[in-house]
Amino acid sequence: MNALFWLxxxxxxxxxxxxxxxxxxxxxxxxxxxxxxxxxxxxxERVNPGExxxxxxxxxxxxxxxxxxxxxxxxxxxxxxxxxxxxTYAALVNSPLGxxxxxxxxxxxxWAFTMWLGVLTLPFVLVAxxxxxxxxxxxxxxxxxNLLAGLALxxxxxxxxxxxxxxxxAYLASGALLFLWGLALPMIGGLSLGLLESGGEPTLGQVRxxxxxxxxxxxxxxxxxxxxxxxxxxxxxMDCGAWVPIFGVGVWLALMGVGFWLAVRGLRREVY
Numbered sequence: 374m375n376a377l378f379w380l381x382x383x384x385x386x387x388x389x390x391x392x393x394x395x396x397x398x399x400x401x402x403x404x405x406x407x408x409x410x411x412x413x414x415x416x417x418e419r420v421n422p423g424e425x426x427x428x429x430x431x432x433x434x435x436x437x438x439x440x441x442x443x444x445x446x447x448x449x450x451x452x453x454x455x456x457x458x459x460x461t462y463a464a465l466v467n468s469p470l471g472x473x474x475x476x477x478x479x480x481x482x483x484w485a486f487t488m489w490l491g492v493l494t495l496p497f498v499l500v501a502x503x504x505x506x507x508x509x510x511x512x513x514x515x516x517x518x519n520l521l522a523g524l525a526l527x528x529x530x531x532x533x534x535x536x537x538x539x540x541x542x543a544y545l546a547s548g549a550l551l552f553l554w555g556l557a558l559p560m561i562g563g564l565s566l567g568l569l570e571s572g573g574e575p576t577l578g579q580v581r582x583x584x585x586x587x588x589x590x591x592x593x594x595x596x597x598x599x600x601x602x603x604x605x606x607x608x609x610x611m612d613c614g615a616w617v618p619i620f621g622v623g624v625w626l627a628l629m630g631v632g633f634w635l636a637v638r639g640l641r642r643e644v645y
Contacts (some may be wrong), residue, residue: 427505430501438519442485446529452483482524508603511599526632569583590621
């Protein structure tokens with residue numbers, strides 16, 4: 374196992390104040406899920422367990438997705454640039470580990486931290502499964518997709534950390550990427566579809582091209598498709614079928630490779 378990965382875990386476990394974060398992030402999904410259950414149960418003489426379970430499962434899944442989307446880049450954005458600022462960079466790159474092993478250890482350390490926080494939402498998903506509404510495989514698949522999206526965002530942020538020499542610059546660049554990917558591109562896609570519809574009836578190819586360029590690779594798009602199909606919705610994302618999660622995961626893996634390459638390139642640039 375990578376030595377940097379275990380070093381990072383030991384450092385974080387010994388940080389006592391860090392243990393307050395799980396309590397905070399456990400209370401937020403709990404509050405949201407309780408409010409969702411209260412909304413579903415209010416004013417109903419007869420309760421449909423499936424509807425309550427579906428609502429709770431979706432709240433838990435997308436709370437977890439939002440948590441990982443925000444924390445994943447924050448946890449990885451300073452991993453390499455911080456070594457330069459603390460003047461420990463020379464000792465790191467002169468260790469027996471090569472640039473690839475260093476980047477891999479930093480990436481796994483950041484991702485394991487966010488994955489640990491993401492696991493806190495699993496009890497809510499399991500409770501929702503007992504109520505019914507969404508199949509167990511749907512919730513587990515969404516959980517896996519959330520973790521993979523978090524890993525892709527961590528990799529991109531690590532690449533920014535290797536590209537920039539200061540942690541602040543890496544944080545700003547990672548925030549800009551998250552804004553572009555998570556908010557700006559879906560808005561551009563929605564406006565583009567509106568322009569196409571205003572000029573006449575768009576073809577299916579045009580609609581799918583816009584969706585593929587702006588929306589289908591969003592960090593939450595495959596999860597939305599999975600939960601909508603699991604809840605019985607017949608048409609989702611212009612009924613692109615299973616290509617929605619396949620395309621989204623493919624783009625994530627490509628971006629993950631780009632981020633890792635940038636991190637390794639940043640390590641090689643100053644030493645080799």
